[in-house]
Amino acid sequence: xxxxxxxxxxxxxxxxxxxxxxxxxxxxxxxxxxxxxxxxxxxxxxxxxxxxxxxxxxxxxxxxxxxxxxxxxx
Numbered sequence: 001x002x003x004x005x006x007x008x009x010x011x012x013x014x015x016x017x018x019x020x021x022x023x024x025x026x027x028x029x030x031x032x033x034x035x036x037x038x039x040x041x042x043x044x045x046x047x048x049x050x051x052x053x054x055x056x057x058x059x060x061x062x063x064x065x066x067x068x069x070x071x072x073x074x
Contacts, residue, residue: 009068011061020058027062028069036066 013023020027030052036044041063048059067073 009065011065016062020054020062024065024069028066031063031066036063037070037072041067 013025016027017023022030027048030048031044034044034047039047044066045056045059045063048054048062049056054062064073
């Protein structure tokens with residue numbers, strides 16, 4: 001597993017909330033409502049940047065972690 005992969009997987013909900021204002025559960029709910037499974041990775045990360053104000057790194061982090069948690073990424 002690449003170092004960046006383990007960073008995304010091991011990041012606590014408290015750390016995410018401190019940096020983004022929302023914990024993992026809140027971000028996952030946002031991506032569930034957005035329908036990440038249907039719209040794909042690229043549109044989901046873009047949505048988080050444009051509609052929720054995350055920078056490029058955080059939008060990728062949240063999207064990737066969501067994909068692992070929902071079984072969309074191995």
